[in-house]
Amino acid sequence: MSFDSDSFSQYKEYLRQNSGRIRDAMVMPNDSPLRDIYRDPFRNHYEDLPSQTIDVQDLKISATDSSEFSRELYSGPFFILVRAYSKVQGRVYVDFRSSIASVTPEEVKKETIVMMESSEHRSLLKLVEAESPDISFVDGSLMGRLARCQDYQTSLNGDDDYCIVLRKLLETATKKTTLVFVSKSTRSRILRDTLLSEVDQSTVTEAERNSWHFDHYIIKSMAEKPGYVKPIDVRMNIGNAAFDIKVSDLLPRVEDVPIRFEVIGGTVPFEEVLKVMIYGYTGYKVYNLWLSDIDNMVKFRKNEVENVYLKEFERVVGIPFYETRGERRARIRI
DSSP states (O other): OOOOHHHHHHHHHHHHHHHHHHHHHHSOOTTOHHHHHHHHHHHHHEEOOOOOOOOGGGSOEEEEEEEEEEEEBTTSOEEEEEEEEEEETTEEEEEEEEEEEOOOTTTHHHHHHHHHHHHHHHHHHHHHHHHOOSEEEEESOHHHHHHTTTTOOOOSOTTTOHHHHHHHHHHHHHHHOEEEEEESOOOOOHHHHHHHTTSOOOHHHHHHHTSSOOHHHHHHHHOOSSEEEOOEEEEEEETTEEEEEEEEEEESSTTSOOEEEEEEESSSOHHHHHHHHHHTOOSSSOSOHHHHHHHHHHOOOHHHIIIIIHHHHHHHHOSOOOBOHHHHHHHHHO
16 A cells, blocks of 8 residues: 555644644643642542552452454344453353344444443353452443443343343352453543532533543543542442442553553452552553453454354355455455
8 A cells, every 4th residue: 555645744734733632632731720620639539559569379360351243244234243251260261142133334333342241241250150269350341331221121031131141240249259340441420520529619610510521531631640549439220239339540650541440349358459450550552461361362363253253154054255345345455
């Protein structure tokens, strides 16, 4: 592919003209009145990192992640593959699902996310029941998953019901493990709203309460040194079952971005979970050693999908796996 110098020139000009606005969208301007509003409550909620005195060799730690492959059939539906791995001390617990889903291209992302999360719940439940690890890391947000179940209506198939399996996992975790859901990015405003509730109200604070600013924007703007946010207690429900979650954010280095982690379960105290989080951090790209390992294991590879899964589809179904025009263009570009 030849380099398009004209496009790059336009790109550079765009950055030159909009660099200030882009920076302001990522970090609060130094002269913003919001800094005065957030300064004191943020300092009250932000702590220095603890001294690192933990030996993870004494802990049984698991990690869970999932992967998906989806492709549109020429007839309209999407062919979806999902698998989740949960690993502890070399042992892997697998959950695999496949589906032909009659959804639109706009809906397929939501469909696959729900399938992946549900597969993670089933995979991890197998591991927790069999292994009782001290800490179980999961890639993603627990609060986001529980939000799917706030208007919960049970289904007839309990084994496949997203909320029933999640509830069983959380109830099991209270006795057998400490679950830690970890995410590099969050669209949560729980910290922001907590801080705003502790200051005098004004037109500025009211406007900020209705802004798009998320928690990690606040942390990245206000933190002057590595540290973590004191855990905020959150209670969420699935039906009549209530679950208490400790929500925190870790900033291992000022130049990096915060890491959201949500803790539930009673076997390992929060302070010890925090030290394990710090131990497992090696940089922005590998923000958790255990999750990075399972992510590399569970990913669907192109050769695996095309030479194993799709070939078996054609052998059993007896119809070639025709690509849609859009899928073919996407594959050719890759």
